[in-house]
Amino acid sequence: xxxxxxxxxxxxxxxxxxxxxxxxxxxxxxxxxxxxxxxxxxxxxxxxxxxxxxxxxxxxxxxxxxxxxxxxxxxxxxxxxxxxxxxxxxxxxxxxxxxxxxxxxxxxxxxxxxxxxxxxxxxxxxxxxxxxxxxxxxxxxxxxxxxxxxxxxxxxxxxxxxxxxxxxxxxxxxxxxxxxxxxxxxxxxxxxxxxxxxxxxxxxxxxxxxxxxxxxxxxxxxxxxxxxxxxxxxxxxxxxxxxxxxxxxxxxxxxxxxxxxxxxxxxxxxxxxxxxxxxxxxxxxxxxxxxxxxxxxxxxxxxxxxxxxxxxxxxxxxxxxxxxxxxxxxxxxxxxxxxxxxxxxxxxxxxxxxxxxxxxxxxxxxxxxxxxxxxxxxxxxxxxxxxxxxxxxxxxxxxxxxxxxxxxxxxxxxxxxxxxxxxxx
Ligand SMILES: NC(=O)C1=CN([C@@H]2O[C@H](COP(=O)(O)OP(=O)(O)OC[C@H]3O[C@@H](n4cnc5c(N)ncnc54)[C@H](O)[C@@H]3O)[C@@H](O)[C@H]2O)C=CC1
Ligand SMILES: O=C(O)CCC(=O)C(=O)O
Numbered sequence: 001x002x003x004x005x006x007x008x009x010x011x012x013x014x015x016x017x018x019x020x021x022x023x024x025x026x027x028x029x030x031x032x033x034x035x036x037x038x039x040x041x042x043x044x045x046x047x048x049x050x051x052x053x054x055x056x057x058x059x060x061x062x063x064x065x066x067x068x069x070x071x072x073x074x075x076x077x078x079x080x081x082x083x084x085x086x087x088x089x090x091x092x093x094x095x096x097x098x099x100x101x102x103x104x105x106x107x108x109x110x111x112x113x114x115x116x117x118x119x120x121x122x123x124x125x126x127x128x129x130x131x132x133x134x135x136x137x138x139x140x141x142x143x144x145x146x147x148x149x150x151x152x153x154x155x156x157x158x159x160x161x162x163x164x165x166x167x168x169x170x171x172x173x174x175x176x177x178x179x180x181x182x183x184x185x186x187x188x189x190x191x192x193x194x195x196x197x198x199x200x201x202x203x204x205x206x207x208x209x210x211x212x213x214x215x216x217x218x219x220x221x222x223x224x225x226x227x228x229x230x231x232x233x234x235x236x237x238x239x240x241x242x243x244x245x246x247x248x249x250x251x252x253x254x255x256x257x258x259x260x261x262x263x264x265x266x267x268x269x270x271x272x273x274x275x276x277x278x279x280x281x282x283x284x285x286x287x288x289x290x291x292x293x294x295x296x297x298x299x300x301x302x303x304x305x306x307x308x309x310x311x312x313x314x315x316x317x318x319x320x321x322x323x324x325x326x327x328x329x330x331x332x333x334x335x336x337x338x339x340x341x342x343x344x345x346x347x348x349x350x351x352x353x354x355x356x357x358x359x360x361x362x363x364x365x366x367x368x369x370x371x372x373x374x375x376x377x378x379x380x381x382x383x384x385x386x387x388x389x390x391x392x393x394x395x396x397x398x399x400x401x402x403x404x405x406x407x408x409x410x411x412x413x414x415x416x417x418x419x420x421x422x423x424x425x
Pocket of ligand 2: 075
């Protein structure tokens with residue numbers, strides 16, 4: 001099991017350092033720099049929920065809206081004991097860069113509730129989600145701030161959010177509010193393919209990397225940290241590319257098999273009673289304290305932030321780190337990885353397939369359309385290939401790493417919007 005985010009350097013520090021580096025290199029206008037170094041709104045709500053045993057528990061929920069220069073705030077909701085205002089600020093800020101880099105008409109927001117979902121029944125989670133939505137009130141909205149799934153939240157919860165939010169509106173108006181949240185089940189306005197869009201996007205960027213480096217993914221060994229929505233779907237698409245999954249770490253344990261672990265068999269296993277990779281019969285459990293140093297070609301962190309640090313980065317043997325998670329690598333580790341010549345596809349590019357899928361769901365609801373899986377996958381792939389190429393180009397132009405290039409590209413779009421509108425006195 002990996003150590004908790006809270007005990008590590010803050011993710012907000014990391015995202016600000018990454019931003020500062022890009023702002024310095026691109027010579028960002030100082031006023032725009034000040035605006036983008038600050039969040040627009042930070043919402044903390046405390047709300048009571050009745051538990052199954054009749055007692056009442058008070059929960060704390062967060063929604064941070066970082067910037068909306070390009071459009072409504074967009075980003076997920078996380079249910080985790082480590083969710084706090086700083087985590088929400090960092091994750092919201094990453095969303096601003098991610099949506100801008102992807103060329104979407106969105107800004108960045110993120111939030112969640114501080115809780116361990118494993119401690120609650122499904123009925124309690126439903127009441128928590130509905131009460132949280134009610135507490136947020138019109139701080140969210142289909143043209144204002146649009147949540148989506150993140151760690152420990154899923155399509156079912158998004159359906160409860162949509163239902164609760166819509167129920168606060170006049171009956172004749174309700175259907176206009178379906179796009180208040182994305183990542184819903186397909187039967188409730190959700191998009192075919194949103195479930196796999198983040199993991200698929202991770203693999204599209206890995207394929208683009210392989211093309212760029214003239215490498216075949218056939219037989220390449222990779223490890224995944226986090227085997228939830230992102231880790232599972234990334235593994236499914238890596239298998240399609242011929243790559244071999246050799247190690248997986250999640251909240252329950254770490255497994256390794258140099259001859260390969262079948263992603264589909266592992267998904268079936270984790271969906272069962274176990275809920276995690278521990279005791280998977282086809283791969284022995286191993287000591288995961290130096291997980292990232294396992295023998296492999298590609299590392300896909302797809303769990304929490306601040307996992308690749310200055311302590312473990314020197315021992316990484318892989319050629320590529322593809323950041324499925326948000327903020328898995330600290331700025332100090334970035335320096336080490338660059339020195340070692342390890343390629344890194346940054347989170348705001350690598351996992352942007354999720355929010356791009358959400359954008360398609362939002363458009364589908366807003367325009368009264370039904371998109372097919374083929375539409376979604378095809379458009380997603382095309383968009384990600386364009387983003388990847390733009391990051392490589394900017395990196396060459398500025399002679400910098402891909403993370404900084406991705407930031408420069410993202411910030412440029414927002415800078416232009418501010419300059420064109422003339423917000424300065
Ligand atoms: N779901 C989405 O569409 C997107 C998710 N992301 C990011 O991807 C990452 C994973 O998100 P999801 O797959 O959606 O979450 P999830 O809740 O489906 O899965 C999370 C995985 O991380 C593991 N994990 C959680 N705490 C852990 C711990 N203390 N030690 C070891 N493993 C732990 C869990 O066991 C689980 O396998 C997060 O960083 C999230 O912000 C990024 C873009 C979009
Ligand atoms: O789908 C979305 O709107 C956002 C997903 C998300 O939270 C993320 O990209 O980190």
